[in-house]
Amino acid sequence: MMSELTFYTNPMSRGQIVRWMLEEVGAPYDTEVLDYASSMKGEAYRAINPMMKVPTIVHHGSVVTECAAICTYLADVFPEAGLGPREEEKADYYRWLFFAAGPLEQAVTNKAAGFEPSEERSRMFGYGNYDLAVNTLAEHVAGRDFICGPRFTAADVYVGSAVLWGVQFGTLPKLNSFVAYADRLSERDAYKRAKDIDNKLIAEMQPVG
CATH class of the missing domain: 1.20.1050.10 (Glutathione S-transferase Yfyf (Class Pi); Chain A, domain 2)
Known part of the structure; x- marks a missing residue:
């Protein structure tokens, strides 16, 4: 079942910042890993983020880009995580x-x-x-x-x-x-989880042999 939150990233990017934030929030999310040379420049992704860069999140159909904006947005819409300011x-x-x-x-x-x-x-x-x-x-x-x-x-x-x-x-x-x-x-713990996820994705992207 698809979650209401989709995370577009490449593990060798500033997407690692948002991955950490998502792990801190603890809400379910789907991940779409994009390639710099192809899918990040494709029409489907350009319709989401015309800058053709990652990270981007889509939450309930709304697009949020820029790492600082994504972090503050997630803190705001998931207040139960306690990451917003008192x-x-x-x-x-x-x-x-x-x-x-x-x-x-x-x-x-x-x-x-x-x-x-x-x-x-x-x-x-x-x-x-x-x-x-x-x-x-x-x-x-x-x-x-x-x-x-x-x-x-x-x-x-x-x-x-x-x-x-x-x-x-x-x-x-x-x-x-x-x-x-x-x-x-x-x-x-959330930082370690995020690093583990991205490090595994990076290893999977490396050429074999």
Whole structure:
């Protein structure tokens, strides 16, 4: 029986973020694995996401794209999972979700592409410069367990994914606060389940012999 939630992904993509969020939510979902060269560019998927990228979810016929949006959407429509913000958590929850999706993302991707704004031009960019964006987040996660304080929320799936990836692959420095935060997140059962699922899919996609 088909579920009311379909997850379009490729295991070697940012779909791993949404897979983790889905495992945290615990609701049933169907997975459609797309290939970069064919099905992701096919007419059927283009009708769902014209950007021809993953991840995407379709829930009750409604399409949601962009990892940060998907994480917040799932927290909202599955409140029983307890991943949305409490009243006193809303400021940190929304601030750092949008910080990671905006300034941090821009700073990291621009640096990876070999572009860093000069001091004179840094005011033109929403993140100023790479070090400023990185240190701002590092200072926030220092001395606290999670983004909103002692309690894990959907913000930790998205922001935490950026930190986990960055520390592992060198797009973020291995600052003590980042490493400690990443270690806490990687011990979560839902994170481990999601990684196991995607790692198995990646292994199945590898050529034999």
